[in-house]
Amino acid sequence: MSVKIALAGNPNCGKTTLFNALTGSNQFVGNWPGVTVEKKEGKLKGHKDVVIMDLPGIYSLSPYTLEEVVARNYLIGERPDAIINIVDGTNIERNLYLSTQIMELGIPVIMAINMMDLLEKSGEKIDIAKLGKDLGCEVVEISALKGTGIKKAAEKAVALAQSKKSAEVVHSFDKKVEDAIDAVKVMLGSQVPEEQKRFFAIKLLERDDKIVEQLNTVPDVSNEIKALEDAFDDDTESIITNERYVYISSVVADSCKKNGAKKLTTSDKIDRIVTNRWLALPIFAVVMFIVYYVSVSTVGDWATTWANDGVFGDGWHLFGIKSLFIPSVPSIVEGALNAVGCADWLSGLILDGIVAGVGAVLGFVPQMLVLFIFLAFLESCGYMARVAFIMDRIFRKFGLSGKSFIPMLIGTGCGVPGVMASRTIENDRDRKMTIMTTTFIPCGAKLPIIALIAGALFNGAWWVAPSAYFVGIAAIICSGIILKKTKMFAGEPAPFVMELPAYHMPTVSNVLRSMWERAWSFIKKAGTIILLSTIILWFLMNFGWVDGSFGMLEAEQLNDSILAAIGNVIAPIFAPLGWGDWKMAVAAVSGLIAKENVVGTFGILFGFAEVAEDGSEFWGQLANSLPAVAAYSFLVFNLLCAPCFAAMGAIKREMNNIKWFFFAIGYQCLLAYVVGLCIYQVGTLITAGTFGIGTVVAFVLIIGFIYLLFRPYKESNTLNVNVKSIAKAK
Structure with a gap:
């Protein structure tokens, strides 16, 4: 019979770090039944019959947020055999509020005091034996980050669960x-x-x-x-x-x-700089610039070049030794197909469809791994919690709180969990606006598009990737200002309260685990959704009508394909944005299935001819297909328009209203189209001196956009009138 042990504690107490250390790779991630809150469970190392459940971080068993509801329902309804209550030793008084409630449940409890090393550095001490006696439960010291004491805590919890001896509720009310x-x-x-x-x-x-x-x-x-x-x-x-x-x-x-002379901790000293009113935003901008610059333009670019030119190009020499040549994936597959005498159409499907499409996407995985390592490090060390605090100052000025930035932060990995994280926002107006704007932040799936455009059209220019991130931030801020002035979203933002954890150096294992979880999600999507999409695209591109008969086309007959016919219908829509070619239009639309499809579609369309020996023909064809201004317009459109089908599904579930869903998707597409049009029309006016009807429309849209940004709040005017009336009455 299996034993169930729940991990319960406040947010940022080290609960998830402890869970990862106890379960290792024996984890199962899903959603709680009926709700889109992540559910983590795993097998305790060395115990096949012991299940560890990682509950959402909560402050109380009196639920206000969905996480608190989920955690309490599990503890009351499922009743685990034991609870490991993780307590942050540096904030013990506040953490014990939840502990007193947990001990009233009648479930065996082991209290694990975490971060004792930080407590000792500050000169404070906790008498574990006396604390356990006062609380009526066993107390152990642990360091989830360093892994000390966690095995002892787990073994005691298992023994307690098997004995079914619950903690005595010793605290006495009046x-x-x-x-x-x-x-x-x-x-x-x-x-x-x-x-x-x-x-x-x-x-x-x-x-x-x-x-x-x-x-x-x-x-x-x-x-x-x-x-x-x-x-x-x-x-x-x-x-x-x-x-x-x-x-x-x-x-x-x-x-x-406690230490009588309260000294500033290292975290306090760092926060004096990184959360400073004037320095916080410039520091954040520099940090994100470095993250994207290294991920896309330096280390990530080198790794992706190796993947594209070597793994999916012409092969590579191991350790640079000419005699140790390793053939590329396409050449291996082609050799295998020739060996078995595969039919031409099937060979074309596999090589020009699956390998070219999926390979074009997977070639950018190294860049994503570099980005995910950076993000995992920033989250684990405690800096990203400060970013939410910093952004609260800005977001509050246009009607949102720092709580809205947390879903956007999660959305840098994938838009789906980012949208789902909006459930923690109690205010319905703020939650809807957050859902609408979260996917403006470039997610991992958009990174290949950014890298492709930066490499093929801008010769790897350093500014392209960071600018994509800040375009997303600007879109969120401008959308917040404009939407908050409408009747649908008017009102005060929800209060934002968040604990800032102490800075600490993350362990390599935790950073790598976080990186791999995000990367594996991307790879799985490439192996399912993108694979299916590339097969469909290959069929649409290779079949069509020639001389009144339908059949498979030759390479030079691409413009007669079904895909070209569809593309030519929708291409005029995007002509004012500078990329009215049917190939570019098809690539953009395919991104609605999965953003990675944009690169996969390019791989099929522009890689249709035999690739040159240096593997650069794909990028060369793309670069020759449109000017740089149009390329940046294409990039921004794909960053801001409606997300992939999976994220759209999450938006529909969270909105729980079909009208709101279409309003959100419509707003995202409209904003993307308007911004893309303005970039191309104004850009061509500056770079080439071109002036036409499109330029006039662009300036009209810019003037209208500026008006919507700076027009006064009607609600503010009403408030001022009311205040003046009260003053006069007095």
Whole structure:
């Protein structure tokens, strides 16, 4: 019989790091039933029958966010055999609030005090034995990051789960509060197991709507609540919260010795610079510039060149030794097909369709790996939490809070979890606006497009990749300003409260694991969605009507294909953006299936002819097909327009309204089209002196855009009038 152990704790307490250390590669990631919140579980190393569940980080079992609802429902409904309660030793007083609630569940609890090394550096000490005695549960010291003490904590949790010995709830509320709790426990009768009655009774006294709904047959407790409130002259929820903190303060005072002379920690000293009002944004801009510059233009460019020219090009010499030549994937596949005498059409499908299309996408994996390593490091060391805090200052000016930046941050890996992360935003208006703008941030799937355009059209110019990231940020800010001035999104932004974890050096294993999880998701998509897409594109490109008959075409008959016919219908739509060629139009539209398809489509369309020996013909053909201004217009359009089908599905689920879904997709496509048109028309005016109707339209759109940005808030005017009226009345 398997043993279930849940990991519970506050956000940023080291819970996920502990989970990764305990389970290693034995992890299963999915969503909780019925909700799009990530669910992680895994097998404990060395124990096939022990399942570890990583619950979302929460501050309380009184749920306000979806994560808190999910965590509490699991603890109450699933009732794991034991709980490892991870507590941040540097913030023990605040962390213990959740601990007092967990111990009321009647489930065996092991408390793991994390970050003890940081606590010792600050000169503070925790008496583990005394703390455990005061709390009524066993307490162990761990360092999830360094891996010390975690095996001991896990073994104790397993032993406790097998013994089924729960923690004693030793904290005592005021006598009047205890009397009210006992009275409600009696009312619960047989509806609730004995070991859970205290928890449910307190939740009823706290007027927890979810518990009231769950226990809709519980007798009326209003008399008990009224008696308690009359005795204390306060509401019961506030009374119980206060009693918890009184108890927690006594425990901390008894078992924790704090350093009298409070010194600035290393994290505090760093934050004085990186979160400084004037320096924070320039530092953030420099950091992201370095990340994208290295990922696309230097290390990442070298790795991708090797992949494209070697693995998917002409092959390569191992360690530069001429005698150690390794053939490329296309040549190996071609040799195998020739050996078995494969039919011409099937050989064309495999080589020109699957290998050329999927290979064009996979060739950019090295650049993505470099980018993901950077992002994993910045997240693990604690800097990205500061970025959310920094961006809150900016986002609040146009109607969003720093909470909106967190989904966008997640969206740098993939837009789907980024959109799903918007569920943590309580305000419905802010949540909808965040969903609409999250995918403007370049995700991992858009990186190959950025790298391709930068390499083929701009000779690997250093500024192209970083500019793509900041175009996304600008689109979010401008959209927020414009949308917040509409009736649909008017209102104050939601408050933003976030704990800033201490800076620490991430472990290599954690950084590599995070990098690989993101990269593997991309590779799996290349092996499924993109594979299917390239097969369909190959068919549409290689079949068509010639002289009234339908059949397979020769290489020079590409313009007679089904794909060319479809492309010629939609190409005029994009002519004002500078890329009215049917090949470019088809590539852009294929990106709606998966953004990686844009590069895969180029690989099929421009790589249709036999590739030159140096492997550069593909990029050369693309470079000759449109000018640089049109190429940047194409890039920006693909960055801002509607995301892939998977992300669209996530938007539809999160909006939960078909009208809002179409409004979001329509807004994204319209903004992308307008920005792309303005870039091309104004760009050609500056670079080539071209002036026409398109240029006039572009300037009209720019003037309209500026007006929408700077027009006053109607709600602000109303507020000013009301304030003046009140002042006059006084």
